[in-house]
Amino acid sequence: MDPFDTVIRGGTVVTAADSTQCDVGIRGGRITALAQNLPAADHEIDARGKLVLPGGVEGHCHIEQESSVGNVMSADDFFTGTRSAVFGGTTTTLSFAAQMKGQSLREVVDNYHALAASKAVIDYGFHLIVSDPTEQTMTEHLPALIKEGMTSFKVYMTYDSLKLDDRQMLDVLATARQHGAMVMIHAENHDMIRWLTDHLIQGGYDAPKFHAISHVELAEDEATHRAIRLSEMIDVPVLIVHVSASEAMAEIRRAQTAGLKVYGETCPQYLFLTAADLDREGAEGAKYCCSPPPRDASHHDIIWQGLANGTFQVFSSDHAPYRFDETGKLAAGPNPTFPQVANGVPGIELRLPLLFSEGVGKGRIDIQQFVALTSTNVAKIYGLLPKKGTIAVGSDADIAIWDPDLEVTVTWDMLHDNVGYTPYEGRKLRGWPVTVLSRGRVAVEDGELKVERGSGEFLPRYLSQAAQPLNRLVPEMDPSRNFGAKIL
Numbered sequence: 001m002d003p004f005d006t007v008i009r010g011g012t013v014v015t016a017a018d019s020t021q022c023d024v025g026i027r028g029g030r031i032t033a034l035a036q037n038l039p040a041a042d043h044e045i046d047a048r049g050k051l052v053l054p055g056g057v058e059g060h061c062h063i064e065q066e067s068s069v070g071n072v073m074s075a076d077d078f079f080t081g082t083r084s085a086v087f088g089g090t091t092t093t094l095s096f097a098a099q100m101k102g103q104s105l106r107e108v109v110d111n112y113h114a115l116a117a118s119k120a121v122i123d124y125g126f127h128l129i130v131s132d133p134t135e136q137t138m139t140e141h142l143p144a145l146i147k148e149g150m151t152s153f154k155v156y157m158t159y160d161s162l163k164l165d166d167r168q169m170l171d172v173l174a175t176a177r178q179h180g181a182m183v184m185i186h187a188e189n190h191d192m193i194r195w196l197t198d199h200l201i202q203g204g205y206d207a208p209k210f211h212a213i214s215h216v217e218l219a220e221d222e223a224t225h226r227a228i229r230l231s232e233m234i235d236v237p238v239l240i241v242h243v244s245a246s247e248a249m250a251e252i253r254r255a256q257t258a259g260l261k262v263y264g265e266t267c268p269q270y271l272f273l274t275a276a277d278l279d280r281e282g283a284e285g286a287k288y289c290c291s292p293p294p295r296d297a298s299h300h301d302i303i304w305q306g307l308a309n310g311t312f313q314v315f316s317s318d319h320a321p322y323r324f325d326e327t328g329k330l331a332a333g334p335n336p337t338f339p340q341v342a343n344g345v346p347g348i349e350l351r352l353p354l355l356f357s358e359g360v361g362k363g364r365i366d367i368q369q370f371v372a373l374t375s376t377n378v379a380k381i382y383g384l385l386p387k388k389g390t391i392a393v394g395s396d397a398d399i400a401i402w403d404p405d406l407e408v409t410v411t412w413d414m415l416h417d418n419v420g421y422t423p424y425e426g427r428k429l430r431g432w433p434v435t436v437l438s439r440g441r442v443a444v445e446d447g448e449l450k451v452e453r454g455s456g457e458f459l460p461r462y463l464s465q466a467a468q469p470l471n472r473l474v475p476e477m478d479p480s481r482n483f484g485a486k487i488l
Contacts, residue, residue: 011047055091060316089433120456149460208285237261320344
């Protein structure tokens with residue numbers, strides 16, 4: 001018996017810590033050796049002149065999920081969504097099992113399991129979305145699902161169908177602290193957005209471009225500050241998702257400097273799009289409506305700084321794909337008002353190439369930071385490292401082999417989602433994953449999908465250290481300083 005099923009030979013192997021030129025030996029779906037001049041295997045992959053990177057871990061994507069505007073389904077199911085991901089170098093997706101108000105969280109998760117199991121082509125897990133924190137949800141379903149490996153959940157501070165008030169936020173934060181789960185927070189002030197929306201609509205300012213005006217930057221800044229203070233009171237780590245603006249980023253940085261476990265995430269749309277992209281003829285601007293919206297170009301350099309200096313630990317796509325037709329963005333008709341437009345932009349396939357080309361290629365971040373932001377940190381925060389997110393002996397052989405010099409002009413026709421457009425049409429990129437392995441299986445090669453529908457596996461996740469409390473209580477919550485009251 002050969003010692004390896006597959007050997008990747010002669011490439012530059014890169015992790016979040018270092019890089020070295022060596023071979024990668026794979027057997028039984030796992031990495032079993034990293035060394036030069038490994039023995040021959042039945043299957044050999046020539047990686048000379050290429051980068052051998054951990055497969056991307058996508059920590060924030062919406063697949064086969066209903067929009068918050070109601071009765072509008074995302075364009076991608078678990079087949080097209082994971083297919084698109086793997087062509088872009090991603091080998092693990094963490095999407096959402098989304099509870100709407102009035103739904104049983106357990107039933108929601110059971111439904112998502114059924115949807116994904118028969119369609120996903122790469123390994124996957126679920127974050128939970130908690131929008132209806134009933135007693136049964138908080139005391140029965142949520143603790144049980146955390147034990148079953150769904151060790152993270154998301155809460156919203158806006159959207160009528162999803163938002164929690166501050167009291168509910170404190171309840172779910174306390175539950176997360178008790179059970180060791182990571183909390184993701186969509187931080188925007190709902191009432192500020194609704195007030196602006198109502199006044200804009202009343203004034204006849206209802207085109208898609210006014211979506212960017214209604215989601216005022218101050219709403220994100222205020223809610224980010226408030227989310228951090230709520231989490232500090234409960235002594236529980238939080239991750240602020242899809243940060244779009246400089247002051248919200250500064251709030252996260254201040255919290256980190258103070259020693260709090262506050263993590264940050266940003267996305268391609270906040271580096272490459274602006275509010276001006278929504279200002280298009282007719283309803284075309286609806287293609288670019290997402291929440292928070294892209295800001296003006298002055299924020300781009302600041303967001304890049306946040307990626308470079310460690311304010312952001314995670315770079316996600318927030319892939320929320322809706323077709324530009326009556327099934328998606330135009331569900332309310334050919335000229336919808338901006339509150340009627342499903343929020344979200346596609347990007348799961350381009351997440352890694354965009355960051356590689358414009359980050360590593362332009363010297364804004366180094367290759368180790370790229371791996372950390374797109375794979376290792378995500379796996380660590382969400383309880384998957386070292387199974388996923390790195391190239392190490394014993395880890396799953398989830399590997400993307402990149403040609404750093406391959407030049408690609410982005411068109412939707414070359415992508416593998418079901419959206420029908422890309423907001424990055426015509427952008428010229430340098431660097432692309434040319435061969436992708438999932439658990440040692442060649443998943444993408446020569447521009448073709450090599451794995452079967454439904455061959456991805458569900459990933460139960462452990463409780464990550466990143467989600468553990470600091471045990472640094474504010475005085476009013478500390479029994480040694482609050483006259484002995486045990487609140488947590």
